[in-house]
Amino acid sequence: MKITEQIAKHLREVHFGGNWTGVNLKNTLTGVDWEQANTKVQTFNSIASLVYHIHYYIHAVLNVFKGSPLDAHDKFSFDLPPIDSPEDWEMLLTRTWTEAEALAKHIEQLPDEKLDEDFAGGQYGNYYRNLAGPIEHAHYHLGQIVLLKKFLAERSQDIGKDDLF
Numbered sequence: 579m580k581i582t583e584q585i586a587k588h589l590r591e592v593h594f595g596g597n598w599t600g601v602n603l604k605n606t607l608t609g610v611d612w613e614q615a616n617t618k619v620q621t622f623n624s625i626a627s628l629v630y631h632i633h634y635y636i637h638a639v640l641n642v643f644k645g646s647p648l649d650a651h652d653k654f655s656f657d658l659p660p661i662d663s664p665e666d667w668e669m670l671l672t673r674t675w676t677e678a679e680a681l682a683k684h685i686e687q688l689p690d691e692k693l694d695e696d697f698a699g700g701q702y703g704n705y706y707r708n709l710a711g712p713i714e715h716a717h718y719h720l721g722q723i724v725l726l727k728k729f730l731a732e733r734s735q736d737i738g739k740d741d742l743f
Contacts, residue, residue, distance in 0.1 A: 581690045581693060582685050582686055582692070582693065583686045585685050585686075585706075585709050585710060586682040586683070586685040586686035587682075587686075588710075588713050589678060589681060589682045589685065589709075589713050589716075592713055592717055592720065593678040593716070594675075594678075601721075603632070603674070604675065606723055607629065607671065607723070610727065611664065612661050612662075612664050612667035614727075614730050615661060615667055617730060619726055619730070622722070622726060624726070625723050625727065625730075626658055626661050626670065628719045628722055628723050628726075629670060629671070629674060629723070630657075630658040631658075631719060632674070632715065632716045632720075633674040633677065633678075634650065635650060635715060636674070636677055636681055636716075637677055639708060640677050640680055640684065647698060647699075648699070648701070648702070688705070692705050693706040
């Protein structure tokens with residue numbers, strides 16, 4: 579299997595399952611409703627803002643594959659549009675799943691030799707760094723989402739509520 583195929587597989591696994599950690603975004607977010615997704619725990623980001631943040635960088639890289647310049651800025655990466663309904667939440671999730679799969683398809687079509695080339699002008703490194711980076715980033719924030727989901731479950735059981743919020 580080509581390295582680019584492995585990278586695409588890894589991107590799919592963090593989103594949809596099959597990685598060696600046994601944790602993925604889709605399964606973790608199953609059953610999380612829009613109100614839970616918006617709930618703040620202490621000063622931490624909400625689940626919805628973390629999903630948006632993960633997707634923000636996937637979206638930016640996908641746009642480069644579609645011919646657009648790299649246009650992503652950390653200062654905007656948490657600018658979550660309001661999630662005011664179940665439909666808003668589902669729309670964010672659907673975009674997240676759809677664009678992760680679309681990016682994976684683009685990645686697996688790349689020849690391995692492309693991985694050493696500058697990505698979108700090279701300001702942020704080569705293709706490998708800009709494809710592996712968002713996967714590492716997703717794993718990092720997935721861990722936060724798992725913890726937030728556990729906090730919210732404890733809150734709903736009214737156990738340790740004062741310690742959590």
